[in-house]
Amino acid sequence: MKTWLITGCSSGFGQRLALAAAQRGDQVIATARNVKSIEEMAAPFAGRMITLPLDVTDAAAARSAVNKAVETFGGFDVLVNNAGYGLYGAIEEGTPEEYRPMFEVNVFGLIETTRAALPVLRRKGGTIVTMSSGAGIAGGGGGGYYNAAKFAVEGISEALAGELEPFGIRVLIVEPGPFRTDFLGRSIIMAAQEMPDYAASSRKHYRETNDGNQAGDPDKAIAVILQAVDADDAPLHLPLGPIAHAIAERKLAAFRRDIDAWRDISIATDFDRP
Ligand SMILES: NC(=O)c1ccc[n+]([C@@H]2O[C@H](COP(=O)([O-])OP(=O)(O)OC[C@H]3O[C@@H](n4cnc5c(N)ncnc54)[C@H](OP(=O)(O)O)[C@@H]3O)[C@@H](O)[C@H]2O)c1
Numbered sequence: 001m002k003t004w005l006i007t008g009c010s011s012g013f014g015q016r017l018a019l020a021a022a023q024r025g026d027q028v029i030a031t032a033r034n035v036k037s038i039e040e041m042a043a044p045f046a047g048r049m050i051t052l053p054l055d056v057t058d059a060a061a062a063r064s065a066v067n068k069a070v071e072t073f074g075g076f077d078v079l080v081n082n083a084g085y086g087l088y089g090a091i092e093e094g095t096p097e098e099y100r101p102m103f104e105v106n107v108f109g110l111i112e113t114t115r116a117a118l119p120v121l122r123r124k125g126g127t128i129v130t131m132s133s134g135a136g137i138a139g140g141g142g143g144g145y146y147n148a149a150k151f152a153v154e155g156i157s158e159a160l161a162g163e164l165e166p167f168g169i170r171v172l173i174v175e176p177g178p179f180r181t182d183f184l185g186r187s188i189i190m191a192a193q194e195m196p197d198y199a200a201s202s203r204k205h206y207r208e209t210n211d212g213n214q215a216g217d218p219d220k221a222i223a224v225i226l227q228a229v230d231a232d233d234a235p236l237h238l239p240l241g242p243i244a245h246a247i248a249e250r251k252l253a254a255f256r257r258d259i260d261a262w263r264d265i266s267i268a269t270d271f272d273r274p
Contacts, residue, residue, distance in 0.1 A: 002229070003027040003076040005069055007056050007113055008083030010037040012181030013131060016222045017080060018042075022049045024226075029069045029076060056083045056109030062116040070120060077126040078229055079117045081110045081153075084131060086146040086183070088203035089191025098191055099145045106149035111156065118164075125168025127229050130157045134177045134244040138251040141201030161236050172228055173236060177243030179216030216241045 004021050008014040009030040015038070018030040022045040031054035032038045042049040050072055052065045069076050087094060087102045114128065121128070135143055136150030154173060161171040178184070184207050194202070221240050228234040239248045 001026055002078055003029070003069075003073045004078045004080060005029040005031070005065065005076045005117065006080040006082055007031050007054060007109075009041070009051075010034065012183060012187075013176075013179070013218055013221065014080070014082040015041060016218050017082070017225065018049065020219075020222045020226060027073050027076075029065065029073070031065055054113075056081075056113050057104045059112040059116065062113045066116045066120055075120045075123065076117075077121075077124075078129060079114065079121065079126070080129040080131070081113055082129075082131045083109060084149075085187040085189065086135075086143075087189045087191065088143055088146065088207065089193070090142060090195065090198040090201055091144045093191040093193045093195050093198060094145050095191070095193065098189060102145060102189070103149055103152075106146075107152045107156075110153060114156075114160070121169050122164075122167045127170045127172060127234075128157070128160060128164070129172045129174060129225065129229065132157070132173050132175045134175055134239065134247040136173075137175055137239065137244070137247050142198070142203035142206070158236070170234065171236060172225075172234055172238055174221075174225060175237060175239040175244050175248070176221060177216055177239075177241035177245075177247070178210060178214035179218045179221055179241065180212065180214040181218050184211040184214065215243070 002021070004026060006014050006018050006028065009018045010032040018028050019041060022028045028049040029052060030038050030042055030049055031052045033053070033055045035051050035053040038051045042051045052068055054061050054065045056062065084106045085102065087098055110130065130153055132153045133150045135147050136154045139147040157171050157173045164171065188207055190204055224240060228238055239245050
């Protein structure tokens, strides 16, 4: 039996993961900004699922959720940094009022939640699951701010994987393509400023045509995440769904082409040795 601390459980992946873990007999600390939104979900699992308020931008609330988890279940084995939202629009269209809060949630919120959880996880090891994205694998026009936030998530997670290995803590970076959650609905903000010059790279159309039509089934995604958390040989990177896999393959091939094409020129940069 595992004990999970999950952020952003009011809908989507967080909600489904909390339910799936509780349904198989695990213990869950389900958290959400508005704790009332998750009370009904937890009701059938009294004693095995507790609900706590956690806005991930509030570091004190993260510490208090961790303390409550220790008080109730003696700790937890899996931290799931799931809370997040997107900001679409060209870089020139976005404003600090739009992009800074997005970084506060997706990046600094994840850092604070992780920092609060580490003293507990380091005691007996465990797993940190971070919800990155296909957008964390490769950048694309119209999604640069979200790309930047998820790239930060990838960098932090890769560094954590190395630094936490001696403590028996594994990191699983989940990189979903489009899945049918609330994400393209209420969890995407479009930059208010729309510049006609960027019409070609605008994501507005992408969101309107894809919301509700995403090919990805979030319940199947959760089944894969559970399998990976249980496995002894889980990967560090877990692209989810065929679109995320295609993004990863394209990125690897393009990276390989860049490295090879300029290798002789770009490698000749060390001081000459006598
Ligand atoms: N679905 C996809 O296609 C997709 C693809 C790649 C990556 N992802 C990632 O998957 C994660 C979950 O998204 P989802 O697809 O499940 O979308 P979702 O159904 O919209 O869920 C997003 C969750 O994040 C929570 N959240 C937002 N800001 C928060 C904050 N400050 N503190 C705590 N919780 C906060 C939301 O809570 P409220 O109810 O309080 O707003 C909600 O529970 C995100 O990190 C997202 O970037 C999703």
